[in-house]
Amino acid sequence: MNLIALGINHNSAAVEVRERVAFAPEQVSEALSDACEQGQVEEVVILSTCNRTEMYAIVPPGVDAAEKSRQLIDWMANYHHLSAEELRRSAYHYESQQALQHIIQVASGLDSMVLGEPQIFGQIKSAYAVATESGTVGSELGRLFPRVFAIAKRVRTDTAIGENPVSVAYAAVDLARHIFADLNKCNALLVGAGETIELVARHLIEAGVSGIVIANRTLGRARELAQKFGAEAVLLAEIPEQLLDADIVITSTASQLPILGKGAVEHAIKARKHRPILMVDIAVPRDIEPQVGELRDVYLYSVDDLREIVEQNMRSRHKEARKADQIISEGVRLFMEDVRSLAAVDVVKDYRRMAEQMREVELQRALRALARGEDPQRIATQLARGITNKLIHAPTAGLRQASADGRHDLLAHARKLLGLAAGHRPEPTVADSDDEHDFELPETGQDKPGHTLQ
Numbered sequence: 001m002n003l004i005a006l007g008i009n010h011n012s013a014a015v016e017v018r019e020r021v022a023f024a025p026e027q028v029s030e031a032l033s034d035a036c037e038q039g040q041v042e043e044v045v046i047l048s049t050c051n052r053t054e055m056y057a058i059v060p061p062g063v064d065a066a067e068k069s070r071q072l073i074d075w076m077a078n079y080h081h082l083s084a085e086e087l088r089r090s091a092y093h094y095e096s097q098q099a100l101q102h103i104i105q106v107a108s109g110l111d112s113m114v115l116g117e118p119q120i121f122g123q124i125k126s127a128y129a130v131a132t133e134s135g136t137v138g139s140e141l142g143r144l145f146p147r148v149f150a151i152a153k154r155v156r157t158d159t160a161i162g163e164n165p166v167s168v169a170y171a172a173v174d175l176a177r178h179i180f181a182d183l184n185k186c187n188a189l190l191v192g193a194g195e196t197i198e199l200v201a202r203h204l205i206e207a208g209v210s211g212i213v214i215a216n217r218t219l220g221r222a223r224e225l226a227q228k229f230g231a232e233a234v235l236l237a238e239i240p241e242q243l244l245d246a247d248i249v250i251t252s253t254a255s256q257l258p259i260l261g262k263g264a265v266e267h268a269i270k271a272r273k274h275r276p277i278l279m280v281d282i283a284v285p286r287d288i289e290p291q292v293g294e295l296r297d298v299y300l301y302s303v304d305d306l307r308e309i310v311e312q313n314m315r316s317r318h319k320e321a322r323k324a325d326q327i328i329s330e331g332v333r334l335f336m337e338d339v340r341s342l343a344a345v346d347v348v349k350d351y352r353r354m355a356e357q358m359r360e361v362e363l364q365r366a367l368r369a370l371a372r373g374e375d376p377q378r379i380a381t382q383l384a385r386g387i388t389n390k391l392i393h394a395p396t397a398g399l400r401q402a403s404a405d406g407r408h409d410l411l412a413h414a415r416k417l418l419g420l421a422a423g424h425r426p427e428p429t430v431a432d433s434d435d436e437h438d439f440e441l442p443e444t445g446q447d448k449p450g451h452t453l454q
Contacts, residue, residue, distance in 0.1 A: 007054030164313030
């Protein structure tokens with residue numbers, strides 16, 4: 001299998017390099033065609049995400065895979081107007097079976113920055129679809145990627161690799177799922193407008209939370225973030241009022257002093273008639289006074305509480321990753337067996353074509369003899385013998401040569417290929433008597449009675 005996988009990812013290259021090598025969605029189709037033409041590969045798929053840019057390609061027969069990988073890295077550098085030497089320092093490449101294993105690990109989330117994250121599966125399926133539409137997927141990648149997707153799905157269904165949250169933002173939302181039976185009936189107040197709060201908002205929307213309010217020191221940034229999620233934007237001064245309707249409060253600001261004190265939360269709890277509030281303080285220093293956790297009907301968690309959850313879940317994912325590795329190894333082994341079995345297809349076709357040609361020659365001879373009125377029983381016997389002699393002639397010659405060369409390993413393999421039991425020698429029949437000598441009569445313009453038809 002002339003497969004190669006090459007590129008850079010979060011482990012091999014800094015973000016400054018990754019962002020310069022990334023392909024914008026509108027670039028990919030053109031880049032695929034250019035890679036085939038300039039990189040001289042037969043088939044190619046390009047995967048480009050925030051954490052990796054990779055190419056999966058089929059190398060023409062007889063071409064050195066390592067050299068082709070270097071050429072494609074140079075092509076990638078040239079396409080993005082980078083120094084090829086700089087890109088080579090960060091790049092990696094895999095060949096054949098290792099390349100296949102790498103692609104499956106990527107699709108399964110085992111090679112992601114966050115172990116087991118599910119988004120990469122959709123991204124690699126999309127990359128394959130774009131390449132298919134662009135005409136850079138042929139028979140080999142067309143056979144390979146469906147198997148990749150099937151194995152990656154099995155990893156997801158047969159292991160718990162993606163079940164436990166391993167980011168602080170996701171862990172905060174997961175806590176809400178455990179405390180509230182139905183998030184569709186819950187309102188959330190998010191304090192801050194940075195990347196963590198944006199990620200929390202995204203997870204809350206996916207979880208189906210009823211409404212979101214974003215409070216920030218500057219209203220402009222809060223509105224900018226709120227527009228992405230259909231949320232409401234308010235200033236920090238409005239937090240006490242917003243607490244009356246907030247079932248979930250998650251804070252992550254850069255404030256050096258607490259933003260929420262015990263008094264304000266106690267007042268809100270009374271006004272809510274003691275409906276519970278989940279409060280998750282992700283900030284360091286803390287945004288919520290620790291004394292708030294003493295109040296009844298308030299569930300307060302700090303960033304350290306979440307980290308314990310995340311670390312425990314990460315250990316669980318690593319345990320599941322070992323199970324996933326076994327599934328992938330088995331999937332790769334079976335696929336490689338299938339690939340190797342395909343090598344026999346052309347041989348089988350050629351052998352069948354040759355046998356059918358021999359059969360046709362012998363059949364026509366038999367029909368001519370029958371047309372001359374010769375004995376049908378004798379003609380049938382001659383037909384069978386003629387086909388048999390021609391079919392076994394080349395194998396017999398090869399076996400004799402192997403024996404003369406001392407290649408007893410070939411003789412043993414021949415027994416398996418020909419379906420002969422070890423040590424068993426079939427008893428010859430009368431019709432087989434000439435086969436010991438494996439001779440063929442010379443072609444003549446006229447079939448002569450009494451001779452084996454060839």
